[in-house]
Amino acid sequence: MKTFCGRANPTTGAIEWFEEDENYDYHQEIARSRYADMLHDKDRNMKYYQGIHAAVSRVKERGEKAIVLDIGTGTGLLSMMAASAGADFCYAVEVFKPMADAAVKIVEKNGFHDKIKVINKHSTEVTVGPAGDMQCRANILVTELFDTELIGEGALPTYEHAHRYLVEEGCEAVPHRATVYVQLVESRRMWSWNKLFPVHVEAEDGEKIIVSPSEMENCPGVPSVCDIQLNQLPSSDFTILSDVVTMFSVDFSKPVRSASTSYRVQLEPVKPGKAQIVLSWWDIDMDPSGRIKCTMAPYWVNPTSASQWRDHWMQCVYFLPKEEPVLQGQQVTLTACRDEYSLWYKLQRARREEENKADVGVESPVCRCQAHLLWNRARFGQLNDQHRTRQYLKALMEVLKTDSVCLCVSDGSLLPVLAHYLGAKQVHLEKRRLRGDLINAYKYVKANNLEDKIKIIEAHPESLTSAHLEDQKISVLVGEPFFTTSLLPWHNLYFWYARTAVSSHLSSNVTVLPQSASLHMVIVEFQDLWRIRSPCGICEGFDVQTMDDMIKNSLNFRESKEAEPHPLWEYPCKSLSDPQGILTFDFTKPVPQYCLSTEGSLNLVRKGTSHGAVLWMEYHLAADISVSTGLMKISSEKGTCDWNPHCKQAVYFFSSVMELETLSDLPSAVKYAIKFDTKTGEIAMDFKL
Numbered sequence: 179m180k181t182f183c184g185r186a187n188p189t190t191g192a193i194e195w196f197e198e199d200e201n202y203d204y205h206q207e208i209a210r211s212r213y214a215d216m217l218h219d220k221d222r223n224m225k226y227y228q229g230i231h232a233a234v235s236r237v238k239e240r241g242e243k244a245i246v247l248d249i250g251t252g253t254g255l256l257s258m259m260a261a262s263a264g265a266d267f268c269y270a271v272e273v274f275k276p277m278a279d280a281a282v283k284i285v286e287k288n289g290f291h292d293k294i295k296v297i298n299k300h301s302t303e304v305t306v307g308p309a310g311d312m313q314c315r316a317n318i319l320v321t322e323l324f325d326t327e328l329i330g331e332g333a334l335p336t337y338e339h340a341h342r343y344l345v346e347e348g349c350e351a352v353p354h355r356a357t358v359y360v361q362l363v364e365s366r367r368m369w370s371w372n373k374l375f376p377v378h379v380e381a382e383d384g385e386k387i388i389v390s391p392s393e394m395e396n397c398p399g400v401p402s403v404c405d406i407q408l409n410q411l412p413s414s415d416f417t418i419l420s421d422v423v424t425m426f427s428v429d430f431s432k433p434v435r436s437a438s439t440s441y442r443v444q445l446e447p448v449k450p451g452k453a454q455i456v457l458s459w460w461d462i463d464m465d466p467s468g469r470i471k472c473t474m475a476p477y478w479v480n481p482t483s484a485s486q487w488r489d490h491w492m493q494c495v496y497f498l499p500k501e502e503p504v505l506q507g508q509q510v511t512l513t514a515c516r517d518e519y520s521l522w523y524k525l526q527r528a529r530r531e532e533e534n535k536a537d538v539g540v541e542s543p544v545c546r547c548q549a550h551l552l553w554n555r556a557r558f559g560q561l562n563d564q565h566r567t568r569q570y571l572k573a574l575m576e577v578l579k580t581d582s583v584c585l586c587v588s589d590g591s592l593l594p595v596l597a598h599y600l601g602a603k604q605v606h607l608e609k610r611r612l613r614g615d616l617i618n619a620y621k622y623v624k625a626n627n628l629e630d631k632i633k634i635i636e637a638h639p640e641s642l643t644s645a646h647l648e649d650q651k652i653s654v655l656v657g658e659p660f661f662t663t664s665l666l667p668w669h670n671l672y673f674w675y676a677r678t679a680v681s682s683h684l685s686s687n688v689t690v691l692p693q694s695a696s697l698h699m700v701i702v703e704f705q706d707l708w709r710i711r712s713p714c715g716i717c718e719g720f721d722v723q724t725m726d727d728m729i730k731n732s733l734n735f736r737e738s739k740e741a742e743p744h745p746l747w748e749y750p751c752k753s754l755s756d757p758q759g760i761l762t763f764d765f766t767k768p769v770p771q772y773c774l775s776t777e778g779s780l781n782l783v784r785k786g787t788s789h790g791a792v793l794w795m796e797y798h799l800a801a802d803i804s805v806s807t808g809l810m811k812i813s814s815e816k817g818t819c820d821w822n823p824h825c826k827q828a829v830y831f832f833s834s835v836m837e838l839e840t841l842s843d844l845p846s847a848v849k850y851a852i853k854f855d856t857k858t859g860e861i862a863m864d865f866k867l
């Protein structure tokens with residue numbers, strides 16, 4: 179069977195559909211899955227085990243047989259825990275075929291095949307009865323179907339169905355209950371991930387302010403959660419406006435309703451300020467007493483207890499539809515609305531109860547400005563990054579002249595407006611096929627009354643004609659470069675391809691800004707991120723090596739081990755080598771026909787485990803003016819890395835180190851071979867330790 183996979187082509191900047199064999203999809207899914215991270219989550223595993231033990235004991239004490247239903251069994255881990263805890267029989271349901279196959283093998287290997295039946299179905303397809311998948315209903319319901327937002331993976335409809343058709347009334351549930359907590363905060367940093375702030379430009383004829391379109395100002399955004407490693411956000415980056423309060427709880431041992439609903443709490447601000455953001459996380463009680471608790475609370479909530487690092491469950495940032503001033507002690511009402519899969523929040527100043535009730539619609543917010551649909555939080559942050567904007571301003575000032583004819587190639591960029599204010603005679607903005615982005619560009623130009631100053635060209639670079647440019651040659655070609663389709667740092671090299679496509683329209687002494695890009699690399703030891711790609715071996719006494727092998731096999735599928743994008747400001751690491759520029763891309767010339775490759779080695783200057791290489795791009799805007807999308811600085815003797823917080827970096831995990839975590843004979847250098855294929859725009863890499 180064949181499947182179609184959509185992927186951005188870095189040489190055209192467009193999403194293209196490739197026919198792939200059916201294995202491709204699932205190898206990708208397994209290779210990039212969170213299973214390893216979950217198996218390394220000691221706190222989660224231990225607490226599930228304790229909760230399952232307690233539930234089995236309670237059932238046994240009542241003199242009943244313990245029949246377990248484990249929905250979403252994955253590796254079979256929770257079923258094996260139940261069987262070890264004395265359960266009489268377990269039905270382990272798993273919808274994802276490769277995982278169900280793995281579960282069968284793991285269950286067999288651990289000697290539980292007579293106690294655990296793996297059912298490769300979605301739980302809503304499971305049948306009960308003498309000829310069914312399950313002989314009878316279960317009296318213990320075990321699941322781990324939660325995401326950072328708790329309900330995003332469909333836990334509610336799954337529970338609703340299970341209570342109706344698959345488990346007995348009054349069953350035991352592990353976890354027994356989940357509770358969602360919220361805290362109201364003000365944070366310029368986080369708000370800058372959701373709104374565009376005005377940009378100040380010092381032009382020759384005075385200060386100019388670039389404003390964002392009013393649609394954007396008033397846009398309620400999208401109801402998609404922004405999940406984040408809150409433990410990496412310093413307390414100086416936000417002001418707490420309320421205590422932590424319980425927003426709602428779900429008791430999983432009773433029938434669950436998944437239909438849309440809302441929850442309301444009264445909050446008493448502890449400080450005056452601008453309420454902008456709801457921070458949220460949850461905990462799960464593994465038993466009814468609440469003594470076995472697994473919590474996602476961030477560092478300032480439980481300062482004394484050591485928290486477990488995990489990436490499969492983080493914390494949530496919700497942007498309020500608009501910022502709301504609050505006064506200390508003056509009550510406000512926070513409403514959480516949810517449908518089956520997602521949550522969103524509204525805040526109102528306390529008024530009479532009936533007024534509030536009448537006022538709170540539960541319909542989900544709809545983005546009116548397009549920006550929230552097109553840009554992620556990092557892109558908003560990047561556009562609001564004043565330091566970065568200053569670098570572009572400085573560079574533009576250096577290269578622009580009063581007769582400059584400027585063409586900008588970048589998605590949703592402020593550069594055309596900057597170029598105009600800095601005095602370019604004519605500014606063209608090249609727009610590709612992305613409809614939404616086009617609307618955005620128009621709105622921006624309109625909001626700043628620049629319709630007759632900045633011309634938007636609706637054409638792909640290859641189809642640009644002299645008529646589009648009013649028969650003028652381009653004297654300054656600018657790009658950030660940034661394209662919404664880019665996943666890895668080098669995908670923004672699409673700028674180079676676009677530059678090549680418009681070559682015939684460039685004047686002979688054209689200035690290209692940036693003039694070049696360079697690919698940089700450093701070898702790092704991660705504090706925690708290594709866990710997501712590291713084999714687990716034995717988990718709580720169960721042999722899950724089959725899973726490790728499966729992940730390894732998927733990573734090696736077609737030997738296409740690739741770098742993956744991660745926002746490293748959320749994942750502390752230290753550099754073991756000095757950073758090094760390894761490849762340069764010269765934008766003053768067209769993309770060459772041949773591949774660009776390089777080989778070399780990075781000496782290790784610090785002790786530690788080389789978990790992987792991190793790669794990023796630096797753009798050289800003009801003489802002595804560069805912007806880095808990766809390492810900003812190494813901030814201590816220990817090699818602590820500070821990363822650009824608005825970009826994802828490329829991480830290449832070394833598999834050999836992962837397998838030899840305990841290796842005492844550490845390498846002193848890492849050899850690399852990197853090849854940029856100009857035909858595909860992709861980078862292949864190989865490392866030897």
Ligand code: SAH
Nearest residue numbers: 250251252255271272273274300301322336
């Ligand atoms: N229980 C395992 C794995 C949890 S990951 C552990 O705790 O380590 C969740 C798994 O549930 C995934 O493998 C996913 O494919 C599966 N899943 C999610 N919803 C499901 C459903 N309704 N029916 C069957 N499988 C489901």
